[in-house]
Amino acid sequence: MTSLFRHITFDCAEPHEPYELAEFWSRVIGHPVDPQAEPGDDEVVLEAPAGQPTLLFMRVPEAKTLKNRVHLDLQPDQPRDEEVQRVSALGAAIVDDRRQPNGSGWVVFTDPAGNEFCIERSAAERAVAERE
The missing domain is CATH 3.10.180.10 (2,3-Dihydroxybiphenyl 1,2-Dioxygenase, domain 1)
Structure with missing residues (x-):
């Protein structure tokens, strides 16, 4: 048995919002932000072509x-x-x-x-x- 990559996850701590960081990465790699995502969401995903992992941006309490x-x-x-x-x-x-x-x-x-x-x-x- 093996595992596949589902998400590559980026932590987002204040003052950085998951939605804003997802928009930045969307412009870098050209994958769209999930159309159901909104500013203020704790988790935001960039859609990816079939078979590729998504990028997930998640709010966390601690800074890097x-x-x-x-x-x-x-x-x-x-x-x-x-x-x-x-x-x-x-x-x-x-x-x-x-x-x-x-x-x-x-x-x-x-x-x-x-x-x-x-x-x-x-x-x-x-x-x-x-x-x-």
């Missing part, structure tokens, strides 16, 4: 105090540097820039609630690097 032990690594469908600019404009903050002169590497961000995630190279950029 340490580095995440698990985080998302995102592979954009456009060049990494363009995605870095786009996600920054949406409100994410760069924590660490690990891009290398040869084009490898990634950029570490925090979302508005302080959850870390990384933007890696696109599949097209990886393919070019493999041919070189």
Whole structure:
């Protein structure tokens, strides 16, 4: 027997609302916020394509105090540097820039609630690097 991923859950503590954080992530990955969700809800889900886990944003009483032990690594469908600019404009903050002169590497961000995630190279950029 095995288990499947159902949700990837993000904790949200004051002043961050689950609905607001879900809207941020909806703009990042393009999955819609559950149409039944409303501002003020304690739990908000981003809908996902069939077979993929949903992102769940849940209100918790305590603030984040340490580095995440698990985080998302995102592979954009456009060049990494363009995605870095786009996600920054949406409100994410760069924590660490690990891009290398040869084009490898990634950029570490925090979302508005302080959850870390990384933007890696696109599949097209990886393919070019493999041919070189």
